Amino acid sequence: MRQQAFAQNGAVAVQAQERARDILLKAWTGGKTSHAYLFRGPTGVGKRDMALAFAALLNCQNRRSSESCGQCPSCKKLASANHPDFIEIIPDGKLIKIDQIRELKKVLSYPPLEAKTRIIFIADIHEVMARAEVANSLLKTLEEPPADTIFILTVDEAAEILPTISSRCQVVPFYALPVEIIKRQLMKRGVDAATAHTMALISEGSLGRAEALAAEDLLGLRRQIVEELSRLDIKQPECVTIVFDLAASCAKLAHLADLLDLMELWIRDLMLLSATGPESVVLNRDLMYLYADSRKHWNMEELSDKLRLIAQAKKELLSNCNKTAVCEVLFFALLGPV
Ligand SMILES: [Zn+2]
Structure with missing residues (x-):
């Protein structure tokens, strides 16, 4: 039987990325969740939403079968991307600095604050890896992460994946979203049907891009x-x-x-x-x-x-x-x- 969506009220992009969802669900139901994932695909197609939904599934306090409840404190905090154990490393300025990785290592030396499984989310890893000092420091952490921590990294579909990264992560593919999904989302935000259709065509399957066009x-x-x-x-x-x-x-x-x-x-x-x-x-x-x-x-x-x-x-x-x-x-x- 096909798996249910793994998040109640999950973001629309999460529902649309069936392949990625299936890979994560299969690993979780089989007790074989990887310690590091590399989400690969175009920008704006739901990679961060998927990371949040996966974190919700792993940590839901009221899980039903293979779905997070969307109602417990953990689910609510993750739905608003405001959970102390969903740690997002955001570039300080244009790039991630070595001090940020040092700080991360310090955090990892302690157990998660609330969650059973802590998620470290780093977007656009191809840009991070361009700096040797930061890359080397991060690779060491990726090699031996604490048992209660999962790394989720993202990479643009066009970027080359370094073997040092792909050998340490399970790659999860993401795809451009269908025009109809993007159109529906834009219309929900008050964009008229004709403009939403044009935006959806132009955004080439990226909801993030369509939202930027609208904003x-x-x-x-x-x-x-x-x-x-x-x-x-x-x-x-x-x-x-x-x-x-x-x-x-x-x-x-x-x-x-x-x-x-x-x-x-x-x-x-x-x-x-x-x-x-x-x-x-x-x-x-x-x-x-x-x-x-x-x-x-x-x-x-x-x-x-x-x-x-x-x-x-x-x-x-x-x-x-x-x-x-x-x-x-x-x-x-x-x-x-x-
Ligand atoms: Zn829950």
Whole structure:
């Protein structure tokens, strides 16, 4: 018989990640829970939610069969990610520092405060492992964790897994979420059906990304930018002010990289339309009314040039360049007819 969901009222992503859930449940029911797991998959598909739900299952005070109750103090604390024995190592600044690993080791030398099984959660382990000192210190802990502790590490699907990590962990795969699930979640938060559908398509199976799109109205801003860039002519006097204003608004965004991803998808749509024709290939359905004009302006070579410019801007943002300046340079380069 198929296993039940292992968390009552669990996050929707947890319910959708059947493969990961099955692996964890099978290990737990067989008494063979690993001391370290590596959750691998795209960002924003429920890896952290799954870690919290697994912690709830392991520690529920009122467990029924293979489900946590969702009501006991342990379940409630984990549902709000506020349990003293669910320890999340969050980068101090951009990276995890060696002092944080030293502090973790100190904590591990004591038993859990409340839980039967303590969870140590570290996201994006590929970034942590890029620093040799931190990596070596963490690997030693992973080799011999206390019996009452489980490590859950996450890694992006595109990142290379170091053998030193994969040999110490059981890998659990996560997948992109179905469009319908993301759409439903967005609609529950008040996003209208048409916008939710576009966001779900654009987010490529990542609920985290879809939520970021909704939080900063990135779709609205993307539409404004695409409208302006498709319409403006650099010879028009108002062009400079409009581009500077747009760049200033974008520089304030917490999810600027996601906005640039959206702009990549806009160019991708134009390339696919130019190459193959059918409108079904378009992800930004709500921009169709602009596409006819844009296609007249740019040929394939120019479009591919624009893709390269966006990729370049993304790289510059990663290396801490001035955000406003990066956006200004990019938007002038992406301008429409000259
Ligand atoms: Zn419970």
